[in-house]
Structures are given as C-alpha cells and as structure tokens.
Amino acid sequence: MNTDGSGEGPGMPDMTSALEYWPSPPPWGWVADDLDRLPSEGPNGEPDFFKHVELIDGALLFMSPQKRFHERMIRGLTNRLNAISPPDLVAVQQMDVKLGHRTRPCPDVVIIDAQAADDDDRTYYLPAEVRLAVEVVSPESEERDRKVKPLRYAEAGIPHFWRVEQGEGTPVVYVYELDPATGVYALTGIHHGAFQVRVPFEISIDLGDLPR
Structure with a gap:
C-alpha cells in the first residue's frame, strides 16, 4: 500500500516488462514501490519466489532461510x-x-x-x-x-x-x-x-x- 502518494508515473514500464530482463535489473532500475507489484511466482514459475525480498540501493536482495x-x-x-x-x-x-x-x-x-x-x-x-x-x-x-x-x-x-x-x-x-x-x-x-x-x-x- 502506498502511504506517500508515490506510484507508477506516466510511461512507467509495468512489472512484466521489468521481469523480461531477469535476472538482470531492468534498465530503469528497481524502485521501492516495485515490491508491492512483484508477482507471487518467479520468472520461471517458482512458487513464492519474491516472498522475502528487500531493496537496498536499487538492488533486489533475497533473504536466506532463517536459522x-x-x-x-x-x-x-x-x-x-x-x-x-x-x-x-x-x-x-x-x-x-x-x-x-x-x-x-x-x-x-x-x-x-x-x-x-x-x-x-x-x-x-x-x-x-x-x-x-x-x-x-x-x-x-x-x-x-x-x-x-x-x-x-x-x-x-x-x-x-x-x-x-x-x-x-x-x-x-x-x-x-x-x-x-x-x-x-x-x-x-x-x-x-x-x-x-x-x-x-x-x-x-x-x-x-x-x-x-
């Protein structure tokens, strides 16, 4: 949910376009609001692929299983x-x-x-x-x-x-x-x-x- 009024602006590529570049980031880069738009499955149908990710300085980071x-x-x-x-x-x-x-x-x-x-x-x-x-x-x-x-x-x-x-x-x-x-x-x-x-x-x- 957005709380600051930001979101996709005019001409902002959709998530499908972004994932076409996977595993590289899209040319325009990842932004914070993308985490609300990531699909539940991965680019190759992996279940819960994007369930636990963070965005640090524009890079998607996947969290490892917890000890x-x-x-x-x-x-x-x-x-x-x-x-x-x-x-x-x-x-x-x-x-x-x-x-x-x-x-x-x-x-x-x-x-x-x-x-x-x-x-x-x-x-x-x-x-x-x-x-x-x-x-x-x-x-x-x-x-x-x-x-x-x-x-x-x-x-x-x-x-x-x-x-x-x-x-x-x-x-x-x-x-x-x-x-x-x-x-x-x-x-x-x-x-x-x-x-x-x-x-x-x-x-x-x-x-x-x-x-x-």
Whole structure:
C-alpha cells in the first residue's frame, strides 16, 4: 500500500516488462514501490519466489532461510517489547520500511506508532513512523546488518537501532542511538543477558528468558 502518494508515473514500464530482463535489473532500475507489484511466482514459475525480498540501493536482495536462533530472537523480542510498550507504540516483525525511492529493507523487528500499526493494509512503514529498528544477524546478512543497513537507517532519521548477534551460543545486543549532531549512530551499550535501556521507552529484557 502506498502511504506517500508515490506510484507508477506516466510511461512507467509495468512489472512484466521489468521481469523480461531477469535476472538482470531492468534498465530503469528497481524502485521501492516495485515490491508491492512483484508477482507471487518467479520468472520461471517458482512458487513464492519474491516472498522475502528487500531493496537496498536499487538492488533486489533475497533473504536466506532463517536459522532457529534468528526465529527465536525475532519472536521473543517482538513479544517482550509488546508486553512492555506504552499504548502509543507497537512492535511488529519483518515489515518493510521505505527509506527512499530505491531502498526498502525489511527489519526483523520495528517499534512503530500504534496508529500506523492499526492499518492492516499497510505493506511498509515510513521512517517518521519508526522509533526502533532491530536486525538479527545471520551469516549471509552480516555485512548488510553491520554496515549497510545501520547507515541507511541513520540517514533516514530512525532514532534507535539494535543489532542482535549470536555470541558463543548466547545472544548479544548492540544498542545504538542516533547522534543528532552527526546524523550517525553512536554505540550506547553491548548487552549480554539481562539489560535495561530508557529509550525509546523504559525497556527491561532478559535475553536468557526469551521463549524458546
């Protein structure tokens, strides 16, 4: 669903034309709104081919199958954050955030304004609606989650970012806050086990107590 009024303009090629160039991108490039128009099947009839894709700097990225750690962290953090969040905020998992015309990642967890969460037709949120973005790192996403995505989230003005990694079998949470003077994230803490933070609201989480 479009929330910013953008869409296909006059003369914009349709998705069928774009997929004729597959696996190369179309000459005019992929844009964020294309993710709402991709077919359910792949160019050769593959089922659910485009089910889990992101757009980063104009490139379509396919997400790999989740490991158990990845699934457990996403589910556990979403449930815990919703249990303690104030009424005006909601935690949702694996929903796109449209950062720009050619960048639309899918964070593992986001905390968003409750008003935005109430719209069940939404397919993405805008940076102004996001208070916290969380990425759970997997081997194939390590470079993106450590370097590329935090940079793009900060440029879009998302005030808080967490990166969750598996350290020797246990979760580690790296907590960042946007520095308004520089427009980049500053590391405010590295947390093992139980931790507390005061922003974007009072949060207390025991990583070892998340549901398995």
